[in-house]
Amino acid sequence: MAERSYFGEFELMILLAVLHLGDEAYGVPISRQLEAHRGREVSVGSVYAALERLEAKALVSSSLGDPTPERGGKAKRYFRVTNEGLRQVHETRRVLTELWRELPQLKGERL
Amino acid sequence: MNPKQPPSLATWMLEHLVPGERNEALDGDLLEEFHCGRSTVWYWRQALAAIAIGCLREILIHRTALLFAALWSMLAPAWLLIVANIEQHYNLGQRFWQMDWPWSTLCDLGLLLGVNVLFIWIGIVLYLLPDLWVAKSLGLWRIGKGILASLPVLFALWLALIVLSKIFLTGQVVDQHSVAPASTYSIGDVAPIEIQQPSPAEQWDVQYGDKVTDPYINPRNAILDMRTTTLFVRLPFFLCLLCTLWGISSHSQGRRSRIIA
Numbered sequence: 001m002a003e004r005s006y007f008g009e010f011e012l013m014i015l016l017a018v019l020h021l022g023d024e025a026y027g028v029p030i031s032r033q034l035e036a037h038r039g040r041e042v043s044v045g046s047v048y049a050a051l052e053r054l055e056a057k058a059l060v061s062s063s064l065g066d067p068t069p070e071r072g073g074k075a076k077r078y079f080r081v082t083n084e085g086l087r088q089v090h091e092t093r094r095v096l097t098e099l100w101r102e103l104p105q106l107k108g109e110r111l
Numbered sequence: 112m113n114p115k116q117p118p119s120l121a122t123w124m125l126e127h128l129v130p131g132e133r134n135e136a137l138d139g140d141l142l143e144e145f146h147c148g149r150s151t152v153w154y155w156r157q158a159l160a161a162i163a164i165g166c167l168r169e170i171l172i173h174r175t176a177l178l179f180a181a182l183w184s185m186l187a188p189a190w191l192l193i194v195a196n197i198e199q200h201y202n203l204g205q206r207f208w209q210m211d212w213p214w215s216t217l218c219d220l221g222l223l224l225g226v227n228v229l230f231i232w233i234g235i236v237l238y239l240l241p242d243l244w245v246a247k248s249l250g251l252w253r254i255g256k257g258i259l260a261s262l263p264v265l266f267a268l269w270l271a272l273i274v275l276s277k278i279f280l281t282g283q284v285v286d287q288h289s290v291a292p293a294s295t296y297s298i299g300d301v302a303p304i305e306i307q308q309p310s311p312a313e314q315w316d317v318q319y320g321d322k323v324t325d326p327y328i329n330p331r332n333a334i335l336d337m338r339t340t341t342l343f344v345r346l347p348f349f350l351c352l353l354c355t356l357w358g359i360s361s362h363s364q365g366r367r368s369r370i371i372a
Contacts, residue, residue, distance in 0.1 A: 027140035041153075044144075045129075045161030048137050049168060064136070070146055074139030 007059070007088070011050050013037070015089050018060060018079050026065070026076040051079055059085035117145045121158040129165040137161060176238070176356035183234040184349035188341050189330035194226045227348075231261050234352050239359070261355040268347040 007015070017033040018025040027044055030051075034042045054060045065076040081089070125138055141161075145154050170177065198204060207218040235257045243254070333341075 027136060028143055031140070031144075041156075043160040043164065044137060044140050044157055045164040048134060048161075049164050068139075070143060071139035072142045074135045074142065076139065077136035 007054065007057075007092075010046075011054055012089070012092060014047060014050050015054065015059065015081055015085060019081050019086070019089070023078070023080075025079045030079070054085070055079075058082060059088060115146070117142060117154045118151055121155050125158040125161060128162045130169040131165055134161075173357050173360065176360055177353060179234070179238050180349050180352035180356060183237075183352055184345040185334055187230060187345050187348040188333040188336055190230050191226070191344070192330055192333045198222070228262065228265065231265060231348065231351055231355070232258050234348075235261060235355060235359075238352075238356055257355050257359040260358060261351055264354045265347065265351040268350050272343070272347055 013034055014030060017030045020033065021029050027047060031042045031044050031047050034047070051060060051062070055062060060079050060081055062077050062079050065078055067073045067075045122138075125141070126133070129137075141154060141157050144157075203222065204219070207215050207222070209215075210218060236254055239254050239257065
């Protein structure tokens with residue numbers, strides 16, 4: 001298996017949300033997306049903390065947009081998944097899918 | 112309050128109390144969400160969560176400095192006890208008081224400050240030595256910067272703690288077992304509690320006589336001593352080391368830890 005750095009459940013969700021949002025991936029829609037799928041409130045601060053960790057691992061990159069009046073003149077920070085991030089998402093998906101497939105056979109339980 | 116505006120205190124806290132680099136994008140995101148119909152309570156929750164997350168992140172980044180400061184300050188009572196024994200052995204206190212003023216005061220203060228500052232400086236050098244040795248990322252100027260930075264921090268802390276101890280600890284009476292180590296640790300008059308001083312002969316017998324009757328009087332027990340008074344003695348050393356190491360390691364170690372985290 002290729003060398004990779006592990007990320008947690010929350011980080012994986014954020015990576016998927018960023019991928020899903022494409023060019024519109026900044027704090028607000030990412031948080032809304034997570035809230036919609038998780039069914040509970042998300043701290044925007046924790047989203048940024050996770051995104052900074054992912055950026056430090058070079059799995060996402062960010063760029064500042066233009067300041068807008070409705071945001072008090074503060075710019076949006078857009079995120080996009082890097083090629084390395086995309087590779088690791090696919091790798092994680094492959095591993096998780098294999099594990100899920102094997103789980104019912106091992107346990108014999110309904111999931 | 113204008114319902115279109117978020118609570119100003121929460122905004123101020125968000126802008127000033129989140130440690131580390133300012134995240135204007137986060138401020139803007141919260142404002143945008145608030146204008147889209149989120150409640151004031153939601154805004155407060157988000158602001159407080161952002162502050163808590165920021166603090167936790169900073170603690171994680173500086174965890175090595177935090178741990179080192181805690182461990183090193185544990186040794187402070189033993190250090191003070193050893194120095195007090197040396198001072199007593201050479202009868203330095205009496206020699207100083209026999210000098211003319213201002214030399215008596217200067218020597219006494221010099222010893223007091225020197226002992227405390229030296230302990231902090233040794234800690235700083237020990238903390239930075241592995242980085243200097245392995246990563247070659249810190250120069251000698253950095254150690255010097257840390258050593259200089261520790262002085263005002265330590266003096267400010269002393270002043271604050273002396274004032275606090277005057278307010279909160281005056282009038283407390285401690286038991287006989289507390290007398291020797293507490294009086295010995297309070298070389299900096301950090302905890303000027305009301306204690307019954309044993310005579311010099313008694314102190315000598317206990318510390319240097321054949322029969323050591325007080326189990327507290329040795330460096331090992333001083334390190335393990337967890338009484339409130341002793342913790343209070345450790346506090347300025349801990350805070351001074353933490354502030355200094357936090358400051359000087361924020362760029363080098365901080366960056367590395369952020370990547371590791």
